[in-house]
Amino acid sequence: MSGLLTGLDWLSEAIPSATLKLAVSxxxxxxxxxxxxxxxxxxAWVCQRTKPLYADVISMTLLIGICFVCLGVVTGVWGRMEEVQQLYSELDLNSNVIPRAIFxxxxIVVTVIITRFVRRLIEEVFGSSSAVTAHQRKVTHRLSQVIIWxxxxVVVLGVWIEDLGSLLVGAGFLGIIVGMAARQTLGTMLSGFVLMFARPFEIGDWIEVEDNEGVVTDISIVNTQLRSFDGEYIMIPNDVxxxxxxxNRSKRGRLRLEIEVGVxxxxxxxxxxxxxxxxxDDIEQALSAPAPQVVTKSFGDxxxxxxARxxxxxxxxxxxxRARTEAIGAIKRAYEAEDITIPFPQRELSGRAETGGFRIADEQERSVGSQTGENGSDEARQEHRMTTPEEN
Structure with missing residues (x-):
């Protein structure tokens, strides 16, 4: 290792000028x-000429190699190899440290390559399947990244730490404490993963959750966003x-409408x-199969x-x-053309026979009754005046 560090000292002697050293740097x-x-x-250019896995290895090796070579050239040009060697000696790195660092x-490089390979594998396997959406492929890729890293x-820590078991036990206790403190948040996140893979609805579906109704605009790990028909955005936690x-009114790609009409x-x-x-049947939005159906539902008042369904x-x-409005208008026009009445609510009143039923008073009786009422009110006012405390 010492010979490798001092191998580029000749660059400092070959380029004595500070201007040239700066230019090389x-x-x-x-x-x-x-x-x-x-x-x-x-x-991408290498991928077109070889397999993606080979392209990852070649491009990553080239990138790392060029970075190390340029770093060594800059250090050698400025004559700092002796300082690097002295620092290496002061650190007292034994023979096991360098193999561990290289490993x-x-x-880490292999992990990067594997994550890219898994991402391409997910795209190739699930990309042609209509049952898996792009959002689910992305979530699967993120989960694979978390697992691989x-x-x-853990492997890297096992190389550098001898007693890795105690560290993992401590991390486990810490995870339990964090999980108890944020159990609602974790429950929401788990519900988000369940929704993403169970697929009860997707982005663009028209759904109804309790008293909230609208079109799904986004599904995240934490919540689901709806756009109501009033233009409002509703955020619903996934655990709710x-x-x-x-x-889900859009799941089957069709929806049945029902309109009640009375004759x-x-x-x-x-x-x-x-x-x-x-x-x-003449409405543009109505499907011909299943055919429209009209049944008698009940006896109204x-x-x-x-x-009509x-x-x-x-x-x-x-x-x-739009379909509901056109259907109501079409039925009304059809009934009006055939003189079929759509009755409005009516109520029939009848009097009891023992009380003589209802009797309509003529104009004379109404005038007499009104005069009697006025006289009665005058008498009442006079009686009231007679009993006031002031006159007593």
Whole structure:
């Protein structure tokens, strides 16, 4: 190692001028910066000519090698190799430290290569599957990164620390304490992972959670964001969604609408049903299969209540209300053309026979009654004046 450190001392003698030393240093720094900036393009270029795994190894080796060479050139040009060697001697690094450092460094490089390989593997395996969304692929990649780096960190710590078991036990106790302090947050995060993989809904779906209804705009590990039909953004914690009843109106790609309409009791109900079905069938948003269906639902206070049911595809709030509005208008126009009455609520009043039922007073009786009422009120006022404390 000492010979390796002093091997570049000749650069300081070959370049005695400070100006040339500065120029060489700037060139070395420029090479490192250009390599870092062009690393992705170089990696893509190598990927086109060989396997991605080989491209990772070649590009990473080239990057590390160029950085070390430039660092050694700059140190040798300025004649600082002796100081590096002296520092190495003062640190008293034994023969086991350097192999450990090299092993740790190589393990980190291999970890970077493995994470990239796993990312490409996930994209190739799940990219062609329509059952796995891009969001789920991203989450899977992040989980794989956490697992791979955790294993690599444990291995590196095992190389440098002899009593790794006690450290892991302490970390376990610390994890338990943190988990108890933030159990709600951890529960929310676990619910977020469950929602991402269970897929009860996706971004763009129209869902209803308890009293909140809207379109899903984002699903994170902590919460789910909805955009209501009033333009408001609603943030719902994932643990609330996991413990609540969720209605997904977009899951099947179609939605059934139901409209109630009443017809007069004197109307031919079969004829009214046929007219309503024909009217809904002419709506642009209504699907032909399943076909629209109209059934009798109940006897209302003033009408026979019919239920018109039909389906729309690609359900959204706009399509829902547009189809509903057109269906109501079409049924009303069809009934008006056939003189079918849609009655408004009516109430019939009847008097008891033993009390003589209802009697309509004529104009003379009403005038007499009003005069009597006025006289009675005058007498009451006079009586009130007679009993006031002032007159007593």
């Amino acid at each position: 700037l060139v070395a720094v420029a090479i490192v910066v250009s390599v870092l900036l062009s690393y992705r393009r170089f990696h 740790s460094f190589l393990l 955790s294993v690599s960190l 969604i996991a413990s609540s009843m969720v209605t 007069d009791y004197a109307t031919d109900v079969d004829r009214a049903i046929t007219l309503a079905e024909d009217a809904i 003033s009408a026979v209540v019919l239920s 039909f389906w729309i595809d690609k359900p959204s709030a706009r399509r829902y209300w």
